[in-house]
Amino acid sequence: MTFLSLIFGWWIYKPYSKFISLVLKIKGIKVGGNFYIQGSPYLKIRGNPYNIIIDENVSINGNIDLRNRENGKIIISKDVTIDTNSRFVAANNATLNIGKGCKLGSYLIFNCGEDITVGEDCIFGGFCYFQSSNHGTKKDELIKYQDHTYGKIIIGKGAWFGARVTVLPGVTIGEGAVIGANSVVTKDIPSNSIAVGNPAKVISYRN
Numbered sequence: 001m002t003f004l005s006l007i008f009g010w011w012i013y014k015p016y017s018k019f020i021s022l023v024l025k026i027k028g029i030k031v032g033g034n035f036y037i038q039g040s041p042y043l044k045i046r047g048n049p050y051n052i053i054i055d056e057n058v059s060i061n062g063n064i065d066l067r068n069r070e071n072g073k074i075i076i077s078k079d080v081t082i083d084t085n086s087r088f089v090a091a092n093n094a095t096l097n098i099g100k101g102c103k104l105g106s107y108l109i110f111n112c113g114e115d116i117t118v119g120e121d122c123i124f125g126g127f128c129y130f131q132s133s134n135h136g137t138k139k140d141e142l143i144k145y146q147d148h149t150y151g152k153i154i155i156g157k158g159a160w161f162g163a164r165v166t167v168l169p170g171v172t173i174g175e176g177a178v179i180g181a182n183s184v185v186t187k188d189i190p191s192n193s194i195a196v197g198n199p200a201k202v203i204s205y206r207n
Helices: 002-008 010-026
Strands: 041-045 052-054 059-061 064-068 073-076 081-083 086-090 095-098 109-112 116-118 129-131 133-135 148-150 153-155 193-196 201-205
Touching (some): 064 073, 095 109
Parallel strands (some): 041 064, 064 086, 095 116
Antiparallel strands (some): 133 148
């Protein structure tokens, strides 16, 4: 498709997107109108495919990786734009809910063992990582055999994340917050604040 688009132009992805939408629907995924994709979806569906919902006017500018197991749900709301090679994973009874109008950079990972809720109109730089589960760390047992711990991640409307931000379990990020590039968020961040660092700390507030 990349070669064809070089020859014939980007319009070639319009009929291609309709074909991919049909394939996803046949596999049980709910896809709204005006779906657009420039790459290939990778599916690893070990749960119910009907738990993956892609609303209207969703654009994916490259490849995407969608995975669920148990009762995990992935909801991509309308008017969301996703850059290439992002991965969405939902397991257990967790729901990943990407709010309306969000813009997601390339190579994002949402790894949901517990709910991750993203408010409307958020912006994400590339290579951000959101992890709502963690390994146990008891010293007398190998970490890989220990039970996970979980914590919901809640992101308020209009938040902005620079590139390579990591957000750990149990964090709430308020509306309009700004998280600087390369930050690691381990605690709640207030609305309209600007936070940077590892661990991320508030340095100022938006005027």
